[in-house]
Amino acid sequence: MAKKEFNVKLYGILSIIFVALILGLLTVRTFITRYNAFDPGKTASAYVSTIVETGDGYGAYKISLLSKNSKFGDFIRNNFIYPEIYENYEPGSSTKGLKGLNDESLKGEKTKNDNGALEGELIDSMYPYYKSLIEANNGWDYYDIIFKSYISRLKEQRKEIFGDDYFDDETFFTCIESNIKTYGEELTGTEDVTDKNTGVQISSASVGEYQKKYGDDYRFTVEIKESKDTDVIADTALYDISPDSIKGEKEMILTVRCGEETVIDEIKVYAVKIGHSWFIDNINTDTGILYNFYK
């Protein structure tokens, strides 16, 4: 009986098909598991967790309706920064050809020669103001007030430190994001930081508000207590989203715990489905309690 030859071609083709199927399945599974926007509960939990863990309401907006049509950074540029940089700027219009405060000719000597020290001074000087804004507004829900006030103060403060009128979006993002990080570190505490290459200590450890209240090994968990369809209407026009594109709306009640202790029993979060993705309805969701529960 003749021995059958091993069919190399058939094996090669079957291997490609088999592997393509496995890769496809693993990729889809991983995407569905990790990408929160496909699930309203995960989206709501991520929104609440971001704020609870570091007081970062700014970062939480990245999964809200506000960021549906444009990058969060572009939303801030178009609506709050560019109107301060360019005279008569209309949100959404192009900045091409416009001359404003970000013109290189406005840079003074201090700006040109700064090695980061003056920028650091600016960031540090803005922090108390940032903190006062968050406390006065009970968090980040009134983002328009926060952005407008912060930018206005930042322009003045920058002029005082650098001695010129130059102002650009980078200055804003560097400052506010550093302030948000510092605010988070006041809650969570920090550890000693050493340069990993040279072993030189860069900063010392600090104890955060959460550690004082809940101990060193605290860990927050966020759970969905209740989830139902709702008739609460999201204000989509504010973000240029057509109401017809909304395929579903949910109202969810979430519980925040630290270990066994319930620190927030009820935070109501609204989410809206557009296409296959869920977005937090940031207008109807009140997050004030998430900034005060530890006090």
Place this chain on the structure above:
Amino acid sequence: MGNSEKKKYMKKSEIFTFGIGLFGVALLTGWMPDYTQTYFADFAFKGKGFDAGVISANISTVFLAAGIIGAVIELITGFLIDNTRTRLGKVKPWIGFGAVPMVIIAMLVFCAPDTRNQTLAIVWMYVIYSLYTAVGCAVERPSECFGALCSPEPSERSTAISIASFMKSVGQSGGMVVIMVVGIIMKAVMGQQQFKNAEAQGLDLVIATAICALGFIIFVMIFFINNKERVPYTREKVSLKDAVKVVFTHKNLLMVSLTKLTGFGRGVYGTVSLYIAIYLLGSKDLKLALLLPMGIGTAVGTLLVNFVLKKFSTKQTYILFCVYGASTLTILYFVATGIGFRSELIIPFLILNFFCGIQHGNTNVTPNIMIADCVDEIEYKTGKRQEGLAYAGFGLFAKVASAFTKALGPWLLYTWSGYLASTDANIAYAAQSDSTLNKFLMIYTIIPAVFVILQGVPIIFYDMVGDKKEKITKALMERRAAASAGDADTPQEKTSENA
């Protein structure tokens, strides 16, 4: 038999598909280490509340452990390859049948378990990456060995190896293109912010890995279907003692392997490139601009070697490129010190970087051709053909050399140069003294130049060239012709039937 040197054994398409195969292997193996590190550190367990310091420390040891496992598996694979005798040949089954598990395990590296148990997460990192390294070695090494088996005719073999090496070097950077394209497509499909959110979960890495893995299996299978081993394996079993002996006692093979050790410091420039970009060229963004001309130079050099090899022997070519490499690095040093560390330096620095990159083409190609020649010499002397161990031995020396480079680079940069770290949270990079800046430049140029010369030293004692090589090639051809006349059941004949 007088014209046997000129005889073509490979179909034109085979030379191309050998390159395609190595391109596919490099697409995945070039992608995995760096992006696995990024994935483990930044995305795999994001939001799980794990101790970042503990995870970070473990990632370093995961790679150390995987490196040790890889070195051991490399030798074992080499030994097993040399004892493999199948109708498909001795190397092809490892590539064809190892590719499927390798690609699936590679994908699983980017599918972290959804756990809040830190110990379990750490164990998973060790297990999955060690497994990938082990299976990866068992496929990658045989794919390189194939060069020694693709043709019994040395010049045809050299051409195939140099073209395949070029495609391999292109494949190694393929992942960077894939991740860029994946980003563009995801942005277009999902929207800017939604892409950012997905990117924050490492999902672009997952998709890019799947694409690299799919490319790997397609290209490797094209190679597996189209290419044949054309040098028949020898019948004698290789003992473990012989295996170890061949790696460390065969003079020419040892000399080629020693180039890795004597030249280990030529790679320290990579450690300092970020600081060259910041302090000497003025912006850390220029790091990529620094590496790009060098990468292009390497690709050009890989092709150039093939032309030089038509005029000169492998030994002459290797030494010529070493002298050239050391010269360009020295010129770069003097040009940089002559112009001074200011913006006018950027353009000449980047141009010279391209010329410095050309020498790397030699180290990518010529040793592989030399090893194939050494395998012929070993077969001629012992009657045993040991591609597996010859390439595994070279790979082992390369791994040891790489460990030395990783130790020397940071020592030169952070201790010898007198580097000052910034202690001001608002200043990323502290000002450095002129002496430190000059030492940065030396780490990038003069020190690698010294090692480039040192890597050429062992090759002075390499003698598998000229008349000796011709005599051995001729004798082996006669031996094989006699053997195949007496034994029709060689893999060459069997695989010819399949083709």
